[in-house]
Amino acid sequence: MVEHLRYPEGIRLLLTPNRSLSWRGNVQIWVGLFTISALIATGMGIAGAWVIIPFAGLELAALAAGIYVTSRACQRREVLTIDDADIHLEKGRIEKMAEWTLPRRYARLRLNAPRHPFTPPRMELIHRDTSVALGTFLNIEDTDTLIQLLEGRGLVIERREPDPEIGLWF
Template sequence: MVEHLTHPEGFRLLLTPNHSLSWRGNVRIWLGLLTVSAVIAAGMAVAGAWVIIPFAGLELAALAAGFYLTSRACQRREVLTVNDADIHLEKGRTRKLAEWTLPRRYARLRLSAPPHPFTPPKLELIHRDISVTLGTFLNIEDTETLVQLLEARGLAIERREPDPEIGLWF
């Protein structure tokens, strides 16, 4: 998701992955599945198939791990600030983990077309030997929106076609 934030000196964007549920919603779904699984496992155990209980527990543990990892991945954030002098990019989850400041005059964006039609294009912020990927978690529409917003602000975008590959799809 691309969200425009107010900034007194320029232009600021908040980039986040799309996520449909909050952590609380994920826990509620998991508790509902736990309840259904516990009722079924208890019924099978009463019927004599007690070996179902450890497998139900393993299934619920794997499901909880999947919910946790997915929810954690959806907390990623990128803040892109563009002003007259420089481009500032911050990446992190709950706090800033990395940041880059590049001079706007010499920095450029490289938009690499995807090799497959269902994947979004790759967007990189480049200055000399520094190359930072931007919005790797964005979908196709959000990536197009980001490119349009950055083009409207006057950033130079270098477009590249994918390298021809011999493979299953192409």
């Protein structure tokens, strides 16, 4: 998702992955599945198939771990600020974990074309020896929106075609 933030000296964009549910919604779904699974496992245990109970517990633990990992990955954020002199990129989850400042005049955006038509191009901000991946979690539409915004701001875009590979998809 590409969201404009107020910034009078230039443009500031908040890049986040698309999230279908909040953390609370994910927990509610897990609780619902836990209730259904607990009812079934209890019924099977009463009927004599007690072996079902530990496997139901393992299944729910694996589901909880998957929901947690996915929810945590969806909390990533990138703030891209472009003013007259610099391009500033901040990455993190809840708080800023890393940041880069590149001179706008000499920086460029490298687009590595995808090998498969259903994936977005990989984007990197480049300046001399510094290469920073940008918006790795964006979908095709959001990537196209970001490219158009950056191109409209005068950022130099370097497009690369994928290396020819032998194979059907890769």
